[in-house]
Amino acid sequence: MTDERAQFPLLSSSVGKAPLVYLDNAATTQKPLCVLEALERYYRRVNANIHRGAHYLSRLATEQHEAARQTVAEFLHAASPREILFTSGTTAGINLVAQVLTSSFKPGDEILTTTDAHHSNIVPWQMLCERTGAVLRPIPLTPELRLDTAAYEQMLNPRTRLVAIPCVSNALGAAHPVQQMTAAAKRNRRDTLVLLDGAQSTAHQAVDVQALGCDFYVFSGHKIYAPTGTGALWGREELLEQLPPWQGGGEMIAEVSFAGTTYNKLPFKYEAGTPNIGGNIVLAEALRYVQRVGLERIAAREQALTRRLYDGLAALDGVQILGAREGRGALVSIVVPGVHHYDLGTLLDHMGIAVRTGHHCCQPLMASLGITGTTRYSLALYNNEDDVERALSATRRALDMLR
């Protein structure tokens, strides 16, 4: 897969004199030529507003946009493209769900999320609780920094209306047993809703929303080689049919009059206004690219590199890795007592190594661990052994300088 690097122009750039080693893929991925070219092609040859257009370009853009929806549906193994709502990303998808569930919640209803959830999988639920009187409860972690599934099963009760779980923690790297946790939620109450946050898993492992058994699945395009401002929310059709629309405007309506408005059918009921037409079309291009490279191949390679990264970091003096070696996504997060993560990140940057430092939008997790942040190394399909070795030796040098 080393040949894939040639597809990503930005990977051959330098930071000062140091060639770039890009290990901030959990924040966003670089884009391959096919994605860059598809975006240019769209704006050069297709650009028009979609739906209801009498003219050729509008028809072309509409066809490509709805074909892109079909591609996303197939990628997620959704039952129908009507279940795919284009969003600007994971955050937008979760907020949409939280908004449309407002009238379904009453005081005392419970929502479970995880201690290691991203703020975008915490705050929208807190806001839903403020609107409805529902209660948000965090699922704790074990001392090994896995989700405490025994505690979770105890927390499930007849008031549990929604469970929202990240497939992979962006701060710890832990891959959570989401299929079993979804099954437990459904055993608790058939109508307990489950939302899975696929922001950190969709680019790294195959997903089948029907096999997972969840009700909603969200992901961000920019973390899977597509442009920022793209993504999708998958929701089970019968649920989306029942739930009310969120934003009002063009496209989401069937008929508007001052006496009252009726709403469009799925998926358009949830897509008010002009969508990110070019972005959504290019998202499909990125998903096809990932399929061509092959998710199994990507997973095997990234897992091997992640283990090498884990072992190499673990061997460095004073480095503490958050979480176990096995059962993780394509990232490793470290803490070095006595060394501030920001100082480490800055020195690594001087050596051309791009990592992310800080709380990773997981302040409740950081508080529970008694730390202010970590240094996170995260991989994508284009990373290779050389990247990992350079990151390890740069980290060793940086730590020597800092201590």
Ligand code: PMP
């Ligand atoms: N959930 C997780 C697990 C994430 O890693 C991220 C991005 N760091 C998000 C949600 C939010 O994604 P976005 O900013 O693309 O909406």
